[in-house]
Amino acid sequence: MMADVPESPFLNLAIPPHVKMIYLDHGATSFPKPQEVYELMDTFYRRAGVNPGRSGFDLCLEAGSFVDETRRLLCAFFGGTDPNRLVFGHNSTDALNLAIFGLIGKGDHVVTTHLEHNSCLRPIRTLQEDEGVEVDWVDFDDAGYVDPGEVVHRFKKNTRAVVMNHASNVIGTVQDVAPIGNACRERGIHLVLDASQSAGVVPVKMDDLGADVVCFTGHKSLMGPMGVGGMYVREGVEIRQTRAGGTGVESARRRHLERYPYRMEYGTPNLPGIAGLNAGVKWVNRLGLGAIHAHEMALWKTLRDGLSAIEGVTLHGQEPGGGERIGVLSFNVDGLEAMDTGTMLDVDSNIACRTGLHCAPMVHRHLGTDEIHGSVRFGIGPFNDREHIEKAVSAVAEIAASRRGGPVCTRV
Numbered sequence: 417m418m419a420d421v422p423e424s425p426f427l428n429l430a431i432p433p434h435v436k437m438i439y440l441d442h443g444a445t446s447f448p449k450p451q452e453v454y455e456l457m458d459t460f461y462r463r464a465g466v467n468p469g470r471s472g473f474d475l476c477l478e479a480g481s482f483v484d485e486t487r488r489l490l491c492a493f494f495g496g497t498d499p500n501r502l503v504f505g506h507n508s509t510d511a512l513n514l515a516i517f518g519l520i521g522k523g524d525h526v527v528t529t530h531l532e533h534n535s536c537l538r539p540i541r542t543l544q545e546d547e548g549v550e551v552d553w554v555d556f557d558d559a560g561y562v563d564p565g566e567v568v569h570r571f572k573k574n575t576r577a578v579v580m581n582h583a584s585n586v587i588g589t590v591q592d593v594a595p596i597g598n599a600c601r602e603r604g605i606h607l608v609l610d611a612s613q614s615a616g617v618v619p620v621k622m623d624d625l626g627a628d629v630v631c632f633t634g635h636k637s638l639m640g641p642m643g644v645g646g647m648y649v650r651e652g653v654e655i656r657q658t659r660a661g662g663t664g665v666e667s668a669r670r671r672h673l674e675r676y677p678y679r680m681e682y683g684t685p686n687l688p689g690i691a692g693l694n695a696g697v698k699w700v701n702r703l704g705l706g707a708i709h710a711h712e713m714a715l716w717k718t719l720r721d722g723l724s725a726i727e728g729v730t731l732h733g734q735e736p737g738g739g740e741r742i743g744v745l746s747f748n749v750d751g752l753e754a755m756d757t758g759t760m761l762d763v764d765s766n767i768a769c770r771t772g773l774h775c776a777p778m779v780h781r782h783l784g785t786d787e788i789h790g791s792v793r794f795g796i797g798p799f800n801d802r803e804h805i806e807k808a809v810s811a812v813a814e815i816a817a818s819r820r821g822g823p824v825c826t827r828v
């Protein structure tokens with residue numbers, strides 16, 4: 417029997433009729449979006465889809481004010497104090513690249529973790545290989561948590577930054593960032609936080625976490641569309657520019673403007689994306705992070721309990737207790753490659769999930785799942801309900817039953 421989990425209280429949208437699948441890939445992107453996200457993207461772009469802040473005519477001013485209103489909205493969301501330090505970009509990969517390449521360079525040392533996504537790993541490795549930046553990698557424990565003391569223990573005289581994710585996109589653990597952030601602030605080290613998975617489900621407040629830069633993406637739990645994201649940069653933190661281009665103002669200047677938000681924004685912004693993000697964040701604010709998180713975690717618990725009772729299913733980093741987490745769960749069916757399990761879930765049960773390394777190869781090296789090409793990941797979202805979870809558990813149980821005693825299937 418399933419634990420008593422409420423139906424989704426958030427179903428204020430009409431799921432398009434062609435979407436018959438059970439969507440459990442919210443770790444990759446939230447889908448569908450709240451109705452108002454689609455509506456505002458459409459109505460705002462039709463009404464005032466002109467280049468914001470570039471000219472003085474009325475619609476242009478309206479578009480510019482709307483972008484600024486969205487800056488204020490997100491600045492408050494992340495506990496910032498200066499909306500101009502909320503800068504828009506394409507996604508968190510874009511923001512992380514700007515922050516990492518703009519803050520860290522030759523002679524510096526950086527501390528990061530084995531939980532990171534390639535959007536942190538690859539820029540850091542590039543700096544390591546091309547600029548000789550020293551890197552310390554901190555591992556996570558069996559429950560999926562990094563010991564904050566271990567991060568601080570790695571600090572050296574030339575430590576310039578700690579770069580880490582707030583919530584893991586593979587195992588869903590939310591890291592205890594505050595002690596790391598506090599230690600960073602005491603020593604003038606920058607904490608660059610990847611809030612891709614946490615923003616929109618758990619509080620992400622600059623000062624509570626001690627972050628200097630928080631990078632976010634619009635299309636996951638902030639419920640916005642793809643192609644918009646950005647970062648909040650704390651007062652006093654000046655990221656070196658690694659790009660330059662049009663800002664729409666002070667065009668006679670030879671170099672890109674140094675003041676925020678222009679300092680970190682290049683070219684025409686994604687106005688329809690910002691409109692969708694505006695509506696998405698307002699939706700999240702209206703429902704409340706607490707309610708969204710409680711709903712997703714009730715489903716996660718049912719899913720975790722259901723899957724862990726199935727013989728031949730191995731869960732990764734899903735120990736009960738421990739610290740905080742989000743509704744992301746990784747597992748494997750013994751004897752099957754993740755991709756094959758995913759195909760069976762899709763073809764036989766119409767369940768969408770993500771399989772493979774999830775752009776986080778070091779997590780899989782730690783788990784030992786790199787050798788079998790990763791894990792199956794279910795990512796729970798606000799529109800999932802108890803029936804979705806029951807069907808997912810039954811589908812995995814059937815796959816595991818069909819594999820028991822069968823030959824091991826490996827891909828080459």
Ligand SMILES: Cc1ncc(COP(=O)(O)O)c(C=O)c1O
Pocket residue numbers: 443444507508509510533535581583584585610612613633634645
């Ligand atoms: C932890 C983490 N960091 C970074 C990213 C990159 O997000 P985006 O592809 O939107 O830039 C993701 C997306 O999967 C993620 O889960």
